[in-house]
Amino acid sequence: MPDVATRPPETGPRRRPGLVLAYLCLAGFMVFLDVSIVNIALPSIERDLGISESSLQYIVTAYGTVLGGFLLLGGRLADTLGRRRMLQIGLIVFAGASLTAGVAQGAAMLIIARGLQGLGSAFIAPAALSILTGTFAEGPARTKALGVWGAISGVASVVGVTLGGLLTEGPGWRWIFFINVPIGVVVAVLAPLVIRESRAEVRRRAFDTAGAVVLTSALILLIYTLGETADAGWASFRTIGGLVAVAALLLAFLRIERRAESPLIPLDIFRLRVLRLANIATVLMFGTLVTLFFFASLFMQQVLNYSPLQTGLAYVPLAVVVSVGAGLASNLVTKVAAKPVLLAGLVLSVIGLLLLSRLPVDAGYLTGVLPAFLVVGLGLGMSFVPLQVAAFSGVGKAEAGLAAGLINTSQEAGGALGVAVAATIAFSRVSELTEWAHGDPVLVLEARAMVFHQAFFVGACFALASLAVALLLPRMKAVAE
Numbered sequence: 001m002p003d004v005a006t007r008p009p010e011t012g013p014r015r016r017p018g019l020v021l022a023y024l025c026l027a028g029f030m031v032f033l034d035v036s037i038v039n040i041a042l043p044s045i046e047r048d049l050g051i052s053e054s055s056l057q058y059i060v061t062a063y064g065t066v067l068g069g070f071l072l073l074g075g076r077l078a079d080t081l082g083r084r085r086m087l088q089i090g091l092i093v094f095a096g097a098s099l100t101a102g103v104a105q106g107a108a109m110l111i112i113a114r115g116l117q118g119l120g121s122a123f124i125a126p127a128a129l130s131i132l133t134g135t136f137a138e139g140p141a142r143t144k145a146l147g148v149w150g151a152i153s154g155v156a157s158v159v160g161v162t163l164g165g166l167l168t169e170g171p172g173w174r175w176i177f178f179i180n181v182p183i184g185v186v187v188a189v190l191a192p193l194v195i196r197e198s199r200a201e202v203r204r205r206a207f208d209t210a211g212a213v214v215l216t217s218a219l220i221l222l223i224y225t226l227g228e229t230a231d232a233g234w235a236s237f238r239t240i241g242g243l244v245a246v247a248a249l250l251l252a253f254l255r256i257e258r259r260a261e262s263p264l265i266p267l268d269i270f271r272l273r274v275l276r277l278a279n280i281a282t283v284l285m286f287g288t289l290v291t292l293f294f295f296a297s298l299f300m301q302q303v304l305n306y307s308p309l310q311t312g313l314a315y316v317p318l319a320v321v322v323s324v325g326a327g328l329a330s331n332l333v334t335k336v337a338a339k340p341v342l343l344a345g346l347v348l349s350v351i352g353l354l355l356l357s358r359l360p361v362d363a364g365y366l367t368g369v370l371p372a373f374l375v376v377g378l379g380l381g382m383s384f385v386p387l388q389v390a391a392f393s394g395v396g397k398a399e400a401g402l403a404a405g406l407i408n409t410s411q412e413a414g415g416a417l418g419v420a421v422a423a424t425i426a427f428s429r430v431s432e433l434t435e436w437a438h439g440d441p442v443l444v445l446e447a448r449a450m451v452f453h454q455a456f457f458v459g460a461c462f463a464l465a466s467l468a469v470a471l472l473l474p475r476m477k478a479v480a481e
Helices: 017-036 042-049 057-081 083-102 107-135 140-169 180-194 209-232 237-259 267-271 273-302 308-314 316-332 338-356 365-391 397-427 430-437 441-471
Strands: none
Touching (some): 017 083, 017 107, 017 180, 057 083, 057 209, 057 273, 057 397, 209 237, 209 397, 237 267, 267 397, 273 365, 365 397, 397 441
């Protein structure tokens, strides 16, 4: 049983909300950046380390899967051991893992390092979001702060692919990891100067480490099983056995949660209907987001023949419009409420992905790629903020860490699962389309474009499913300024 103790006084400098928000956004930006920064570098990594195309997705999903699996434990540790302390530990782990990824000499070392980056991020993200919700009271101030945080998560994802292109074309793909090392260390050192230490009032004697390990194992096995179906097939023993094992692990996780002294996910948190639906919609929406970045980067380089730098620069308008969409949503949720803003954003996201799914192999940037990017970017930007607001609607201060862990888990797990599903469906047709092309260079290019078109269509389906879930959200009042 948890023992209730008087909460120790918060120690450290006096809180200055604006400075605290800026600092937390810097830490969060680094975490969200690494979800997407590797995408443009994937063809270069594939050549340098000899990684097969079907295995490239693991460089992306290893990070998101471990991050998603341990976020909830990270939130509990932050609430109990100290949010600032866990933030600092996460930053150091992240910096060390980034250094390891930068010097990796093979696929296995790089994928493991990406997983360790995810572990560090699992300590950073919930601690930062808990500090944010504890700094700003529920109401207009918190809504605006969450709007900024939501915008950072979206903008960082897009800036990641832009910066990835610049670094890959310049000093090389290893610098997309090296750049994190000094930033992580400096931000960790500055923490005591900006943030006071804080903990939840309820102190826990035990942590549900078993639950975190089992949940992460289930996610890793699910993504690996999906990734291997392109070669093994859906009816193979390996695929069926893997899916059965995933189901068994998830059942074991639920059993652990019901019996744990301090469960990773107290299942009664899902009594909050808005929180429940917001997290489901987030899983699907981030499946759209990460699928977009993964396959758009490959499409531009392998079909449209863009260089890494050109690919990175091609994302600049998308980065701008995501920021515009997030800023627009931050204002609209205080006037017309979160739900209609979210619905509008998801409709635009569906349209943008469908436009990408029809791009020809000779598509011009201004007439083909850019219009689709502007539509999908505005839609995604408008979706981040209302989902964050909905996920914290009605959540008390004592549950802030858990809610933070849940929404971040939904983001990262959704992104990893989205790429895995889209890659499984798209790459399953590679052999068939290669035979159809008969070695003809024109047909080979058309075949490759078809693979990416199918992936974009899957991304549109994720956004459409998220829209369907969002329609079930109850009507939420606008937060008056």
